[in-house]
Amino acid sequence: MTKLSEGAIEALSNGTGGNDAVLQLVNIRKIDGGSGLPRFRVMMSDGLHTLSSFMLSTQLNFMAEENRLAPNCVCILKKHVTNILKDKRRVVIILEMEVIKSAEDVAGRIGEPTPYTEGKAAPVCYSISHSALILQNVNHPHQNAGSHISTNMTRFLFLKAPSAMPSTPGDNSKVVPIASLNPYQSKWTIRARVTNKSSIRTWSNSRGDGKLFSMEIVDESGEIRVTGFNQEVDKFFSLVEVGKVYYVSKGSLKIANKQYTSVKNDYEMTLNGESSIIPCEDDCDVPVMQCDFVSIGDLENREKDAIVDVIGVCKSVDEVTRLTTKSNREVSKRTLNLMDMSGKLVTVTLWGEEAEKFEASGQPIVAIKGAKLSDFGGRSLSASFSSTLMINPDIPEAYKLRGWYDKEGHAMDGQSLTEVKGSGGGLTNWKTLSDVKTEHLGHGDKADYYTCIATIVYLRKENCLYQACPSQECNKKVVDQHNGMFRCEKCDKEFPNFKYRLILSANIADYADNQWVTCFQESAEAILGQNAAYLGQLKDSNEAAFDEVFQQANFNTFVFRSRVKLETYNDESRIKATVMDVKPVDHKDYSKRLIMNIRKLAAQ
């Protein structure tokens, strides 16, 4: 039976020796270390005592991974260093160790060792693993031992017991995952990175004034929204920086108000007088951002007003423009186009400072967390004040996109989900007239817009013209006073003249169905090929010519952009369709689309 170095454990624990100690390995445990490297914790015995606060230095990981360090094997501790934690506990880092007897050759536990304690109450196990987690930079090629290594040792970042925490042994370094937070437990500490911090917002209402700020924090298990009011704003706002990791404890939890946030957590946190936020230096475990990216191609399938995360290559960006809002505030706006591997393109709108600061050079990878999906122009995204914009983020999805883009993506034109104002490129949301009925377009709260190709099969020429107020902006129907004057109720004025305006009721049809639509001035003039004033003249003077216009206009095919909405009139609900825009058919575009649809159908 191999002789173990009795007393070595005590010596190692006190830092008084232990060199070349012959020890038996009692237990070995793998711990997830920082920076992706696993760490191994071992419990060694000298026949008298066992001590579990041994850590294998990473250069010896291979021994554990090759199963050389199995329980019961006997080893010589050739080189080690002892480190003392802030709370006086010791950790022995094994730098070099040789197995002199493998586990199979050893019968069992040598002697009857008992755990060596230094008089500290709590068993050393759990808390140390956390501190061990933070051991970094052990993996230095230790060409010269001794002093070289000891200086490296000082770079180890150990758990700083946050001073605000009650110093119950074993409790002060216990970090729980964000996913486990709930309103029924109050003594917890989490360690998380701030991904988003809002600016201080103030309000003033009948109950008084107040200010708040909010932030989102993330750890390996999830994310949560944190809000601080009034005094907490003063305490914490300047302390917290986006991108840094903090220990947060004793916030109050309540059910999340999902209306304000896209953060995935049933609860949200409010900071109170007892809460503490302490910076944490070791942040390699904590993920930088938790994003659930939606492919741009999928955005079509998402509901409007949904909050999504997206990532894509910024293919193009427009200039910053300034708008004045309804409340007469000036705000900057900028749109950019994002494309991802689905080949689809979407327009993203940035506002305010983000719009102004955006650096567009070189088609960067842009990721947005919490962007709002709107059905403006089909599908488009807006970066609201609660969205986070990241340029060339350091995450795997970004690298994947970059690689794809450099290889194929840059040559693709991308199919835009957002309708571009003006002709041609980007008209989306094609429907057939039967789709309008089967999909119940217009039945929702908001009107639906769609585009279709259809042929005019009937034009109602009776009552297509009305007399309207001659004022520039006003189109209200005027009342004929029969004294040569015409009165406009809206402008509250009388005029000696009027202008003719068109409201054309038409029936349009395609292969699937037909539909009654109303066309106003511009669309009606486009369909009839004459302006309203001339038509009014014709109607009064030359009936035959007037009829001829309608005859000619009949059976022409156009591209219609229509708006449809369910309207209730005296207990009766009917779908009303209005033509917003009429365009001649672009046959090339139409052919391409048909071919694409045919191919799609054939593939099904």
Added chain:
Amino acid sequence: MEGILDVPKPRITCGMLSQYIGRPVCFVGRVEKVHPTGKTFTVSDGEGKIATVELVCVLDEELSGVVEVVGMVSNKGAIMASTYNVLREDKGIPFDLELYAEALKVIHEFPQHYPFEVAASG
């Protein structure tokens, strides 16, 4: 020759010439080279392949651009033109030959939806 006008003439590309030997076809392509004699010229289709067109009467004008030829396919795979007409590039929308070739592919892939054998009425 007059008979050809009453008969259905499938539109084809160069790749299909061999399948239509001895049959009347309609071929649309871009004029490549006109033979000095004026009796024959080459055309390229939307896929870039070349076919030869032989004329009965000599060309009396310089031919260029996209042209639509109606005729029989000879044993050698050339088109014996009965008639042709030029799709003028200066008027209207320029003809997209590649898109045309795409469309032809679809037509020939789904003959059940695009029957050519429709009898001419009365």
